[in-house]
Amino acid sequence: MQELGLPASTPIAVCYNHPKAKLNRYKRDDPRRKPQGGMLRELAEAAGIPLARVLYIGDRPEDKQAAADAGVRFVWAGDFFLQNP
Numbered sequence: 001m002q003e004l005g006l007p008a009s010t011p012i013a014v015c016y017n018h019p020k021a022k023l024n025r026y027k028r029d030d031p032r033r034k035p036q037g038g039m040l041r042e043l044a045e046a047a048g049i050p051l052a053r054v055l056y057i058g059d060r061p062e063d064k065q066a067a068a069d070a071g072v073r074f075v076w077a078g079d080f081f082l083q084n085p
Contacts, residue, residue, distance in 0.1 A: 037070025
């Protein structure tokens, strides 16, 4: 967080679960895992940001699906960074 210049209180989320995981403890479906939008909703709530103000920048179809599931705006990374060098 320090390297990014973000406060330590910035919400961070990780999903270790994957339906094809090799370890059984991680081998399960999780509504927080893309293409579902659970983690986006969780982070917005933790940060106190309304979903209507969230912009998800992604580079994979699963990112776009997660944004749609969470009801947030989505922009492809290539488009975003070309417009905002």
